[in-house]
Amino acid sequence: MKEYLYSAFKEAENKIPQLKEIPISFDIPKSIEHGDLSSNAAMLLTKSLKKNPKAIAQEIIDSLNLDHSVISKAEIAGPGFINFFFTPTYTTQIIKKILDKKDNFGKSEKYKGKKANVEFVSANPTGPLTVGHGRNAVVGDTVANLLEWIGYEVDREYYFNNAGRQMRVLGDSVKLRYLEALGEDVNFPEDYYQGEYIKQIAKQLYLKYGNKLRNEDPESIFKDTAEQEIFVDIKKSLQNLGINHKIFFNENTLYEDGKIEKLLLVFKEKNLSYEKDGAVWLKFSELGQTEDKVIVKNTGEPTYRLPDIAYHAVKMDRGYDLLIDLFGSDHNATYPDVMAGLKAIGYDTSKVKVLIHQFVTIMDGGEVVKMSTRKANYITLDELNDEVGKDVVRYFFNMRNVNSHMIFDLAVAKKQSDENPVFYLQYAHARISSILRRVKEEHLEVSIEHLNLLIHEDEQALLKVLHNFKEELFNSAENLEPHKLCTYLYDLAGAYHKFNRSCRILGTEKNLAEARLALAYATMIVIKNGLSILGVSAPEQM
RNA sequence: GCGCCCGUAGCUCAAUUGGAUAGAGCAUCAGCCUUCUAAGCUGAGGGUUAGUGGUUCGAGUCCACUCGGGCGUACCA
Numbered sequence: 001m002k003e004y005l006y007s008a009f010k011e012a013e014n015k016i017p018q019l020k021e022i023p024i025s026f027d028i029p030k031s032i033e034h035g036d037l038s039s040n041a042a043m044l045l046t047k048s049l050k051k052n053p054k055a056i057a058q059e060i061i062d063s064l065n066l067d068h069s070v071i072s073k074a075e076i077a078g079p080g081f082i083n084f085f086f087t088p089t090y091t092t093q094i095i096k097k098i099l100d101k102k103d104n105f106g107k108s109e110k111y112k113g114k115k116a117n118v119e120f121v122s123a124n125p126t127g128p129l130t131v132g133h134g135r136n137a138v139v140g141d142t143v144a145n146l147l148e149w150i151g152y153e154v155d156r157e158y159y160f161n162n163a164g165r166q167m168r169v170l171g172d173s174v175k176l177r178y179l180e181a182l183g184e185d186v187n188f189p190e191d192y193y194q195g196e197y198i199k200q201i202a203k204q205l206y207l208k209y210g211n212k213l214r215n216e217d218p219e220s221i222f223k224d225t226a227e228q229e230i231f232v233d234i235k236k237s238l239q240n241l242g243i244n245h246k247i248f249f250n251e252n253t254l255y256e257d258g259k260i261e262k263l264l265l266v267f268k269e270k271n272l273s274y275e276k277d278g279a280v281w282l283k284f285s286e287l288g289q290t291e292d293k294v295i296v297k298n299t300g301e302p303t304y305r306l307p308d309i310a311y312h313a314v315k316m317d318r319g320y321d322l323l324i325d326l327f328g329s330d331h332n333a334t335y336p337d338v339m340a341g342l343k344a345i346g347y348d349t350s351k352v353k354v355l356i357h358q359f360v361t362i363m364d365g366g367e368v369v370k371m372s373t374r375k376a377n378y379i380t381l382d383e384l385n386d387e388v389g390k391d392v393v394r395y396f397f398n399m400r401n402v403n404s405h406m407i408f409d410l411a412v413a414k415k416q417s418d419e420n421p422v423f424y425l426q427y428a429h430a431r432i433s434s435i436l437r438r439v440k441e442e443h444l445e446v447s448i449e450h451l452n453l454l455i456h457e458d459e460q461a462l463l464k465v466l467h468n469f470k471e472e473l474f475n476s477a478e479n480l481e482p483h484k485l486c487t488y489l490y491d492l493a494g495a496y497h498k499f500n501r502s503c504r505i506l507g508t509e510k511n512l513a514e515a516r517l518a519l520a521y522a523t524m525i526v527i528k529n530g531l532s533i534l535g536v537s538a539p540e541q542m
Numbered sequence: 543g544c545g546c547c548c549g550u551a552g553c554u555c556a557a558u559u560g561g562a563u564a565g566a567g568c569a570u571c572a573g574c575c576u577u578c579u580a581a582g583c584u585g586a587g588g589g590u591u592a593g594u595g596g597u598u599c600g601a602g603u604c605c606a607c608u609c610g611g612g613c614g615u616a617c618c619a
Contacts, residue, residue: 028558078562079599279617297617304619329613332546405548405612427581435578501583
């Protein structure tokens with residue numbers, strides 16, 4: 001619908017040249033009384049034309065060469081909006097497009113040939129994924145799906161670190177539990193990993209090796225086994241949500257490949273680093289940041305900034321057109337340093353989009369659950385998944401703007417899973433599947449022969465929602481905002497349920513029934529496509 | 543103190559990126575099944591968009607300040 005008006009306005013530029021100077025856009029009015037699309041162009045031209053907006057609006061309408069079989073009415077309203085009403089026949093045409101493309105309807109080739117990388121989850125293997133990681137995992141995977149739908153070839157990547165203090169503590173924790181299993185009296189520090197999984201791993205080692213590991217270094221077999229076991233667990237948790245990373249990138253390889261050393265050298269050559277108090281500092285203050293920061297500690301060990309910069313450089317070198325980093329707000333202070341560092345060594349940081357999601361407050365009943373992997377005070381993602389199912393988990397984490405501090409009440413999620421909005425969507429899909437099964441007995445078929453019979457207000461309302469799918473999807477993808485797709489699909493399901501109530505198929509005259517069937521089928525396709533992007537199933541029956 | 547994010551109906555959240563009368567779900571109340579799944583539909587009540595000022599044809603959205611909450615502010619990641 002918008003395309004039609006864009007070209008009409010383009011033509012009108014010959015008569016009103018000032019139209020070139022303003023951004024032409026069309027909004028979908030909230031109220032149907034205001035038409036299908038509206039333009040604010042007249043209001044934007046008041047200054048340059050020095051006339052009142054209503055007079056300008058009339059001029060614009062007069063200079064538009066509108067086809068009456070497409071636009072039934074263009075009228076001036078309010079302070080100077082031009083409202084366009086499309087003919088019912090035109091709106092029905094979307095059905096043909098949907099039935100033609102089916103599973104591919106909504107896909108775009110705008111970014112065909114472009115490559116993107118989405119890095120998400122990236123939790124170090126110190127324990128199982130918790131509900132706290134759920135938002136990151138689900139949103140990341142969905143963003144990747146969205147990008148694929150608009151043409152990108154996407155690599156999903158997981159960055160982790162099996163060195164450093166966290167992992168040392170992990171190895172120590174396992175070793176102590178192992179010694180415990182041997183019957184030794186150990187003092188297990190409070191700030192070590194308290195989780196049951198540590199004991200399990202220790203027990204396995206005990207069963208396999210007996211007491212032979214008593215003198216092994218905690219950082220050898222203890223740490224390595226824990227890392228492997230935990231990673232198997234993490235991957236399984238992700239798979240349970242339909243998430244599969246293509247690349248698992250270990251920070252270690254940056255050292256093995258000499259990237260870290262090379263980067264240090266580059267900083268030094270560019271005179272961007274210096275030594276002080278036995279540490280190496282990067283001149284962030286000269287790179288637009290507030291102060292210089294340490295990149296190599298006086299122990300000789302780099303801080304996270306150095307490998308982070310090196311890692312991003314590696315990703316950039318792979319030739320992606322778009323790089324997405326997704327992490328929680330606890331990391332929001334780290335990325336400006338990384339970007340500044342990258343820029344300083346000549347990378348185009350405009351290709352990197354950093355997506356920060358706010359924390360999820362987990363509630364159980366009326367109480368806030370504070371999660372900590374160390375203290376083993378958490379609810380795992382698997383536990384949640386087992387409780388409410390993948391569809392609910394994925395929809396729930398996707399449905400909110402990542403900027404919002406969402407509250408997840410476990411008690412509500414468990415108790416009211418029937419009332420979760422995802423069922424509203426799936427139910428619409430199941431209802432349509434059900435009709436398609438039923439009509440076979442009645443010798444009715446999906447037909448596009450008499451679409452012009454679809455003039456009921458609920459039919460037209462549904463058609464207009466279908467018209468918006470492509471644009472909404474695009475919006476959602478380009479802005480990296482999965483929740484917009486959820487909102488759209490919810491509205492679509494609502495329009496369908498309404499139509500389902502007022503426009504029956506069985507018992508209706510054949511031509512109209514078959515046209516309605518085509519509309520229902522088109523709706524089913526769009527719901528299914530939308531749900532597949534969210535990673536939610538579209539059941540045939542419920 | 544400083545930086546980022548947030549504050550919208552009793553609760554959980556939307557709002558086409560500055561548009562017209564701020565919308566949904568839950569909860570409350572009142573209706574709709576001999577008819578394709580009632581996990582649905584219809585209606586009612588519920589708001590000074592935290593507050594104050596500013597920008598303009600027009601502000602929940604942009605700017606400034608105030609109040610309140612989250613996360614950071616390391617030679618932890």
